[in-house]
Amino acid sequence: xxxxxxxxxxxxxxxxxxxxxxxxxxxxxxxxxxxxxxxxxxxxxxxxxxxxxxxxxxxxxxxxxxxxxxxxxxxxxxxxxxxxxxxxxxxxxxxxxxxxxxxxxxxxxxxxxxxxxxxxxxxxxxxxxxxxxxxxxxxxxxxxxxxxxxxxxxxxxxxxxxxxxxxxxxxxxxxxxxxxxxxxxxxxxxxxxxxxxxxxxxxxxxxxxxxxxxxxxxxxxxxxxxxxxxxxxxxxxxxxxxxxxxxxxxxxxxxxxxxxxxxxxxxxxxxxxxxxxxxxx
Amino acid sequence: xxxxxxxxxxxxxxxxxxxxxxxxxxxxxxxxxxxxxxxxxxxxxxxxxxxxxxxxxxxxxxxxxxxxxxxxxxxxxxxxxxxxxxxxxxxxxxxxxxxxxxxxxxxxxxxxxxxxxxxxxxxxxxxxxxxxxxxxxxxxxxxxxxxxxxxxxxxxxxxxxxxxxxxxxxxxxxxxxxxxxxxxxxxxxxxxxxxxxxxxxxxxxxxxxxxxxxxxxxxxxxxxxxxxxxxxxxxxxxxxxxxxxxxxxxxxxxxxxxxxxxxxxxxxxxxxxxxxxxxxxxxxxxxxxxxxxxxxxxxxxxxxxxxxxxxxxxxxxxxxxxxxxxxxxxxxxxxxxxxxxxxxxxxxxxxxxxxxxxxxxxxxxxxxxxxxxxxxxxxxxxxxxxxxxxxxxxxxxxxxxxx
Numbered sequence: 001x002x003x004x005x006x007x008x009x010x011x012x013x014x015x016x017x018x019x020x021x022x023x024x025x026x027x028x029x030x031x032x033x034x035x036x037x038x039x040x041x042x043x044x045x046x047x048x049x050x051x052x053x054x055x056x057x058x059x060x061x062x063x064x065x066x067x068x069x070x071x072x073x074x075x076x077x078x079x080x081x082x083x084x085x086x087x088x089x090x091x092x093x094x095x096x097x098x099x100x101x102x103x104x105x106x107x108x109x110x111x112x113x114x115x116x117x118x119x120x121x122x123x124x125x126x127x128x129x130x131x132x133x134x135x136x137x138x139x140x141x142x143x144x145x146x147x148x149x150x151x152x153x154x155x156x157x158x159x160x161x162x163x164x165x166x167x168x169x170x171x172x173x174x175x176x177x178x179x180x181x182x183x184x185x186x187x188x189x190x191x192x193x194x195x196x197x198x199x200x201x202x203x204x205x206x207x208x209x210x211x212x213x214x215x216x217x218x219x220x221x222x223x224x225x226x227x228x229x230x231x232x233x234x235x236x237x238x239x240x241x242x243x244x245x246x247x248x249x250x251x252x253x254x255x256x257x258x259x260x261x262x263x264x265x266x267x268x269x270x271x272x273x274x275x276x277x278x279x280x281x
Numbered sequence: 282x283x284x285x286x287x288x289x290x291x292x293x294x295x296x297x298x299x300x301x302x303x304x305x306x307x308x309x310x311x312x313x314x315x316x317x318x319x320x321x322x323x324x325x326x327x328x329x330x331x332x333x334x335x336x337x338x339x340x341x342x343x344x345x346x347x348x349x350x351x352x353x354x355x356x357x358x359x360x361x362x363x364x365x366x367x368x369x370x371x372x373x374x375x376x377x378x379x380x381x382x383x384x385x386x387x388x389x390x391x392x393x394x395x396x397x398x399x400x401x402x403x404x405x406x407x408x409x410x411x412x413x414x415x416x417x418x419x420x421x422x423x424x425x426x427x428x429x430x431x432x433x434x435x436x437x438x439x440x441x442x443x444x445x446x447x448x449x450x451x452x453x454x455x456x457x458x459x460x461x462x463x464x465x466x467x468x469x470x471x472x473x474x475x476x477x478x479x480x481x482x483x484x485x486x487x488x489x490x491x492x493x494x495x496x497x498x499x500x501x502x503x504x505x506x507x508x509x510x511x512x513x514x515x516x517x518x519x520x521x522x523x524x525x526x527x528x529x530x531x532x533x534x535x536x537x538x539x540x541x542x543x544x545x546x547x548x549x550x551x552x553x554x555x556x557x558x559x560x561x562x563x564x565x566x567x568x569x570x571x572x573x574x575x576x577x578x579x580x581x582x583x584x585x586x587x588x589x590x591x592x593x594x595x596x597x598x599x600x601x602x603x604x605x606x607x608x609x610x611x612x613x614x615x616x617x618x619x620x621x622x623x624x625x626x627x628x629x630x631x632x633x634x635x636x637x638x639x640x641x642x643x644x645x646x647x648x649x650x651x652x653x654x655x656x657x658x659x660x661x662x663x664x665x666x667x668x669x670x671x672x673x674x675x676x677x678x679x680x681x682x683x684x
Binding site for chain 2: 096188
């Protein structure tokens with residue numbers, strides 16, 4: 001059976017490429033800015049992220065993660081369970097739950113045996129996230145083509161933590177006269193039945209206005225087998241806010257030759273080429 | 282006169298009273314999730330409930346802020362904030378995650394959802410298959426007409442998703458469950474003899490499914506097939522009770538008794554269904570030699586916080602048997618504290634111990650009252666198992682052994 005190629009369409013005609021920011025998107029951006037500025041687990045508050053492996057020490061200056069004013073603690077994992085030992089005894093550290101130690105917040109995440117610790121301090125002052133001017137021509141809708149090879153792949157999520165994602169398919173998007181096929185992975189989220197369809201992409205704006213290592217954009221079901229891909233909603237990975245996070249490696253095939261001047265910008269200055277990871281298969 | 286005008290002006294400026302019944306929806310990416318918001322007046326304060334048909338969940342506070350009403354759902358660190366626009370409300374439901382805010386648009390208008398009844402072709406038990414990018418998996422739908430219209434639940438290998446309520450239009454239906462934390466919407470339509478539809482979870486997740494009317498043959502894995510156990514030695518546990526005293530399986534109160542070990546969490550909605558059923562079983566069989574012990578796996582891992590939560594749970598259900606603080610609600614972590622269970626996946630899990638302390642049966646999950654006949658059958662099954670164990674007869678279901 002021949003492969004059906006369905007090109008995604010822009011949600012509005014190209015003659016009206018720059019339009020007013022839709023109120024819903026304005027609210028989403030305001031919520032995100034507020035979360036960045038105030039949440040105790042904002043990436044702006046992250047000071048360290050490290051796999052727990054055989055155990056890590058926190059506290060004094062010779063610890064794996066020195067934390068001022070915190071006596072020596074040791075974090076270990078066994079059979080999927082993560083425990084924290086300190087001067088006041090032992091306590092369990094459930095995944096995704098915030099645990100206070102002195103002036104710091106600890107969050108453990110990641111699968112059994114590969115748990116990762118992120119340590120948060122006080123949020124650093126930071127200008128609001130900046131965005132390119134809204135471009136209606138970079139919002140598309142269309143179907144999701146099934147994956148050529150269904151399967152699973154380990155990738156880093158937005159927060160630098162490895163997840164087992166499923167190949168969800170691909171979308172074919174017209175950008176500046178080119179037809180670009182972008183690979184879509186389904187990334188599980190914490191708890192319940194939820195997951196997100198994500199595209200991690202690179203484009204010609206990387207290091208020239210947008211984050212050098214690429215950006216995430218979530219595709220959203222519209223019903224009837226159609227999805228929305230709105231590059232105006234592209235987000236920087238958390239490594240753009242703090243060097244505590246590793247940057248996700250670009251996904252195979254998701255490099256757009258043309259610029260995509262939409263979504264979140266990067267104003268953090270120069271990022272060394274060595275900080276941009278190589279593509280994953 | 283001047284005061285009267287000022288008062289009238291203030292009344293015009295003040296937001297309208299939120300008291301009343303509201304037809305509410307969450308606008309998910311792939312559809313609208315309907316529920317009812319009921320706001321009432323208590324002693325000096327407002328009260329509110331989120332309702333899915335006849336089942337309601339109380340909110341922790343209601344207050345006005347400027348031209349908006351703010352509804353707090355403290356248990357889940359979530360809230361609904363919505364501005365008045367005449368007789369309608371619009372705003373958002375939000376809770377705070379570790380990867381950013383989770384925000385879902387919310388709308389409401391005064392009134393109640395019409396009661397719609399499903400045709401006979403829709404009600405009943407359906408064997409469904411969910412198709413996700415992570416693979417396919419079985420579910421069972423129980424659909425029925427209740428006093429508030431179409432209702433039902435979804436059942437997976439490890440339990441049910443709670444009470445769903447919804448609307449019907451011809452052969453199409455939408456059933457919702459929103460308790461302030463879980464955001465579930467099941468939409469579908471009948472095509473010939475087949476139901477097809479989409480299960481929506483949260484703002485974005487959509488899982489297509491297909492269902493055929495149940496033939497009565499087993500579609501789900503049996504709850505006793507999911508978790509195995511070492512049956513070669515007495516089942517061991519040692520955890521502190523709510524006063525800090527460590528209780529083990531060697532405690533004299535368990536000696537020579539039939540014991541049900543209830544692995545639960547106060548955060549787990551299904552455990553709120555199983556707790557009253559276990560209390561009834563305890564009251565019915567305790568005099569004949571049944572003991573029950575609850576092992577609580579809680580959210581924070583902070584003993585003081587978790588103990589407070591478990592005490593509240595104990596008092597809510599009048600639980601007469603001991604509840605122990607066993608650990609945190611991570612399936613892997615919980616499994617690690619009970620190494621004699623193999624493949625532990627579900628809260629609650631009920632472990633049946635014979636008079637010799639060895640595992641006779643492990644039941645993962647629990648069919649709550651929302652499952653109707655399934656719930657009744659499960660209680661009968663539990664009672665039969667307890668009767669067998671009390672009489673010392675070998676269990677028909679057999680012990681599970683994967684040492």
